[in-house]
């Protein structure tokens with residue numbers, strides 16, 4: 001099991017534990033995460049959910065690039081769909097969700113954090129959407145949610161350049177709500193306060209704040225289509241081979 005759920009009174013803490021890959025998500029881990037989030041969405045005894053990564057280094061370093069390197073467009077669409085499902089559960093479950101970002105939150109990791117209602121970062125956190133350097137694009141909601149959270153100008157800069165930001169910059173651009181060490185303790189404190197509020201009022205407030213979520217379906221489609229390109233094959237293979245990619249434009 002690589003996704004653990006602990007209870008702290010009415011708060012559920014979901015920990016992604018695949019530390020040998022900096023908690024990058026493969027099919028097994030992402031499926032487990034989706035299933036645990038489904039259960040928590042329906043569980044009235046869980047009044048708030050905190051998502052974090054195991055260890056000191058990473059929240060989630062993204063989707064598993066080595067797995068993605070072997071995918072064709074149809075499989076990539078299915079894979080994108082699974083990530084979308086997990087992010088949508090975080091965004092839409094009728095209770096507050098909080099990301100405790102304890103290190104790298106890159107690609108799909110940043111996108112899961114963006115699915116959460118609140119984001120807190122440790123001072124060593126690094127967040128970003130580096131997919132462009134793999135010859136692909138964010139595929140779990142980043143093109144829509146990053147723009148919604150930080151504004152279109154910031155989202156374009158971060159997604160087109162792939163540049164990661166540190167915790168200070170993430171706070172300045174509104175990508176995280178606060179920096180705190182230890183971040184899990186801080187997130188638990190906020191979650192505990194939220195767990196004491198009216199669940200019905202929280203559900204309605206969250207639903208209203210979430211109106212007009214953007215073009216998520218289109219993103220899922222385009223993400224998959226890019227896997228037909230030679231550039232995506234090259235970008236994804238270059239990561240595993242620990243060399244810079246050579247993009248040829250096809």
Ligand code: CAA
Pocket residue numbers: 020021022024061062063064065066083104106107108109111130131134137138139140142
């Ligand atoms: N997928 C698969 N394996 C990963 C990974 C990922 N996303 N991130 C890290 N790992 C693995 C590394 O391959 C390495 O494994 P080995 O020891 O077997 O080589 C191990 O985790 C430790 O990583 P590094 O040795 O690279 O650690 P570092 O400290 O030198 O660098 C890092 C850390 C900057 C986060 C670097 O690992 C990195 O750049 N990772 C990839 C980040 C990334 O591009 N994420 C986006 C993925 S695409 C995506 O998520 C698409 C989407 O929208 C759904």
